[in-house]
Amino acid sequence: MKEVRFCIDNMTCQACSSGIERSLKRKPYCENIEVSLINKRAKLTYDEQKASIDDIFAFIEKMGYKPYFDTDSQSLKSPTPKTSHKSFLASFNELDEKLLPPTLRLILSIIFTLFVLTLSWGEMFFHISLPHTLSYYLQLFGALVVMHMGRAFYFRGYKSLFALNPNMDTLIAVGTTSAFLYSLKGIFDTHGHFYFDSVCVIITLVSIGKTIENLCKKDAKDSASLLLEINQKSMIKLSPQDSQNSLEDLSWLDSAMQTQIIAQDVKQGDYLKVLPGEMVMVDSLIIQGRSSIEQSAISGEALPILKQAGDTLLSGSINLESPLVIKAQKNAKESTLAEILTLVQNAQDSKAPISTLADKIAGIFVPLVIGLALCAGIYWWIAQDFVFALDIFIATLVISCPCALGLATPMAILYAQAKSNKMGLFFKDAKSLEMLRKVTHIVFDKTGTLSDGLEISSIVCLDDSTNPQKLFEVAYNLESSSTHIIAHAFKNHPFAKDIDAKPVEEFQNIVGYGIHGVIDGTKYIMGNAEILPPLLQSQIPTNTDETGKMNIYIATESTLLGIFHLVDYIKPNVATTLQTLQSQGIGISIISGDNATNTQKIARKLNIDHFIANAKPQDKMQALEDLKKQGHYVLMVGDGINDAPALAKADISMAFVTNNDIAHHSADIIIYNNDIKVIYNAYRLSQATIKNIKGNLFWAFGYNIVFIPIAMGALNTWGIKLEPMFCALAMSFSSISVLLNASRLKKFKIL
Numbered sequence: 001m002k003e004v005r006f007c008i009d010n011m012t013c014q015a016c017s018s019g020i021e022r023s024l025k026r027k028p029y030c031e032n033i034e035v036s037l038i039n040k041r042a043k044l045t046y047d048e049q050k051a052s053i054d055d056i057f058a059f060i061e062k063m064g065y066k067p068y069f070d071t072d073s074q075s076l077k078s079p080t081p082k083t084s085h086k087s088f089l090a091s092f093n094e095l096d097e098k099l100l101p102p103t104l105r106l107i108l109s110i111i112f113t114l115f116v117l118t119l120s121w122g123e124m125f126f127h128i129s130l131p132h133t134l135s136y137y138l139q140l141f142g143a144l145v146v147m148h149m150g151r152a153f154y155f156r157g158y159k160s161l162f163a164l165n166p167n168m169d170t171l172i173a174v175g176t177t178s179a180f181l182y183s184l185k186g187i188f189d190t191h192g193h194f195y196f197d198s199v200c201v202i203i204t205l206v207s208i209g210k211t212i213e214n215l216c217k218k219d220a221k222d223s224a225s226l227l228l229e230i231n232q233k234s235m236i237k238l239s240p241q242d243s244q245n246s247l248e249d250l251s252w253l254d255s256a257m258q259t260q261i262i263a264q265d266v267k268q269g270d271y272l273k274v275l276p277g278e279m280v281m282v283d284s285l286i287i288q289g290r291s292s293i294e295q296s297a298i299s300g301e302a303l304p305i306l307k308q309a310g311d312t313l314l315s316g317s318i319n320l321e322s323p324l325v326i327k328a329q330k331n332a333k334e335s336t337l338a339e340i341l342t343l344v345q346n347a348q349d350s351k352a353p354i355s356t357l358a359d360k361i362a363g364i365f366v367p368l369v370i371g372l373a374l375c376a377g378i379y380w381w382i383a384q385d386f387v388f389a390l391d392i393f394i395a396t397l398v399i400s401c402p403c404a405l406g407l408a409t410p411m412a413i414l415y416a417q418a419k420s421n422k423m424g425l426f427f428k429d430a431k432s433l434e435m436l437r438k439v440t441h442i443v444f445d446k447t448g449t450l451s452d453g454l455e456i457s458s459i460v461c462l463d464d465s466t467n468p469q470k471l472f473e474v475a476y477n478l479e480s481s482s483t484h485i486i487a488h489a490f491k492n493h494p495f496a497k498d499i500d501a502k503p504v505e506e507f508q509n510i511v512g513y514g515i516h517g518v519i520d521g522t523k524y525i526m527g528n529a530e531i532l533p534p535l536l537q538s539q540i541p542t543n544t545d546e547t548g549k550m551n552i553y554i555a556t557e558s559t560l561l562g563i564f565h566l567v568d569y570i571k572p573n574v575a576t577t578l579q580t581l582q583s584q585g586i587g588i589s590i591i592s593g594d595n596a597t598n599t600q601k602i603a604r605k606l607n608i609d610h611f612i613a614n615a616k617p618q619d620k621m622q623a624l625e626d627l628k629k630q631g632h633y634v635l636m637v638g639d640g641i642n643d644a645p646a647l648a649k650a651d652i653s654m655a656f657v658t659n660n661d662i663a664h665h666s667a668d669i670i671i672y673n674n675d676i677k678v679i680y681n682a683y684r685l686s687q688a689t690i691k692n693i694k695g696n697l698f699w700a701f702g703y704n705i706v707f708i709p710i711a712m713g714a715l716n717t718w719g720i721k722l723e724p725m726f727c728a729l730a731m732s733f734s735s736i737s738v739l740l741n742a743s744r745l746k747k748f749k750i751l
Contacts, residue, residue, distance in 0.1 A: 014406020209732025
């Protein structure tokens with residue numbers, strides 16, 4: 001099976017996307033298909049032995065849509081066209097689109113609609129009277145112009161109808177075509193009833209509504225994809241003037257040759273220059289310079305951070321003050337920014353479970369409406385007359401709105417993503433955003449999650465042949481191969497400045513215990529007491545423990561060399577955030593690999609009754625399983641490094657990350673902001689989003705349930721009848737009301 005992602009044009013409503021999904025799911029070669037109406041993208045898993053991507057694209061094209069691969073895709077190319085020449089219709093369409101861009105089409109539609117309305121209602125309101133024949137032909141001309149401006153409705157609508165996948169365009173096309181054809185009867189009947197004004201108003205109002213809808217979609221997509229708005233597509237690459245110069249001898253930088261290269265072409269090891277105001281496009285190490293750096297695009301924290309030579313820079317950071325010379329640590333396609341962009345795109349393309357109902361209804365909505373319109377039209381033709389019946393038929397088609405149903409969920413999700421991204425929080429899919437509100441119990445890893453990292457408070461030497469500096473040097477070299485939070489404590493220690501770096505052979509990370517490695521032919525063991533052989537465990541002095549501190553032991557295979565005492569500090573806002581979560585009825589637990597004394601100390605400070613110390617990965621998984629058996633919906637929050645099994649086991653999971661490769665994390669939600677308040681804000685955002693979606697669905701369903709029967713003539717006995725022009729206005733307003741309601745999430749307050 002192969003998974004592909006591609007774009008689909010010409011989708012206008014939920015009936016389009018759900019129709020494509022439904023049709024492809026019936027194919028034996030298709031295992032899974034998700035189509036996003038807002039992003040106009042599809043994710044498909046198919047059997048290459050049974051069908052090719054050309055076959056799939058051809059099938060989608062028969063349904064009236066235009067599939068293609070994104071031009072940014074490097075791994076896939078669009079199918080080769082079957083013919084090299086363009087058809088007359090394709091050439092005409094291309095020329096027409098160049099001469100009449102969307103804005104000009106809308107302006108001309110409005111002008112000619114007002115022209116037709118003036119002719120149609122001139123005698124009644126403006127006392128303008130023209131000969132009947134002249135008025136007729138002028139209205140016919142105006143209607144034809146407006147219909148040409150909205151011809152996409154007819155091409156898409158009838159193509160979808162003939163493919164047995166009718167959509168909103170089909171409703172508009174059938175309704176206005178019926179009105180137009182009946183109006184042509186005026187050629188033979190000078191007293192015929194004209195619908196040219198209705199045709200023009202319907203097409204123009206729907207076009208205005210779709211324009212507003214597209215603007216709202218763009219606003220939501222731009223907000224949710226703020227990181228995609230990269231203001232620099234190229235970077236300055238520095239190269240030696242003399243090719244004989246060694247790159248490691250940095251004296252050549254002062255006279256380096258500068259060339260502009262595309263950011264995507266940056267390779268690991270390249271030297272680059274970043275000017276003030278420019279964005280760092282790859283994860284890098286500062287070689288020269290000192291400047292304030294803004295990381296709001298990544299962490300959501302607006303306050304700049306001072307960075308200098310030796311510090312790392314995450315891609316997506318912005319240089320604010322002085323030029324910097326940096327060395328790329330990753331390729332552009334593997335950098336933090338690229339990974340986050342992938343997260344954002346995947347989240348936008350995914351569907352929340354709550355959208356299932358709207359999808360199912362959209363699948364039958366348009367055929368049902370066409371059936372209801374035909375039934376109502378036939379009934380009133382028999383009960384009253386053809387003109388009245390035609391009014392009812394057109395009104396029923398035009399007032400029905402599958403768009404509102406289709407926009408209810410994805411628009412709210414997009415605006416919610418925009419808010420979450422501003423917090424430095426990224427959902428891997430829409431399901432995570434929806435399900436977070438269901439959490440009843442949160443399990444926290446302690447170190448690096450509730451605490452603000454580790455520091456070495458003291459070094460105890462237990463062997464006469466060593467001293468603190470030598471002991472630290474061995475430990476530093478061992479930890480340099482690890483990404484665990486303990487490794488950062490060694491890298492940030494003052495002794496680290498004068499280290500003689502040595503290669504570590506046969507390095508092994510034993511999750512939950514510690515590390516092994518060989519330096520200069522000697523095998524070292526480093527970690528908690530349980531990693532030591534029984535003989536060395538018995539050598540641990542009883543008087544070296546310090547209350548509330550973590551003990552890390554270092555030894556050879558035969559000798560216990562020393563102990564590092566590490567202390568951790570509680571992050572700001574932790575106590576108040578946990579108290580707020582508990583006030584919402586959410587249970588809190590700490591599960592830590594640290595010793596019982598230190599874990600209990602932190603738990604008491606935070607007023608948490610339930611904690612587990614000395615926990616190995618399997619212990620954390622068992623604790624989560626026990627909570628789930630008790631009926632809890634469990635959120636696991638960890639540092640995303642050694643908590644992968646527990647993160648995967650939880651109902652939903654979050655991981656705090658800094659410089660680590662987020663592609664390797666098992667969490668559903670990735671947090672780049674170090675402020676723990678983001679957890680409570682994310683929980684509130686999930687609640688607000690689902691509330692907003694339910695409101696959208698209520699109005700979308702309510703609109704159709706109320707207005708479709710009225711349009712069918714249910715209240716005609718009381719003299720209430722909906723004109724087709726009013727129905728076009730109401731249909732557009734229903735979509736706009738859903739969009740406006742979804743946009744209220746932009747006002748969500750981050751605490």
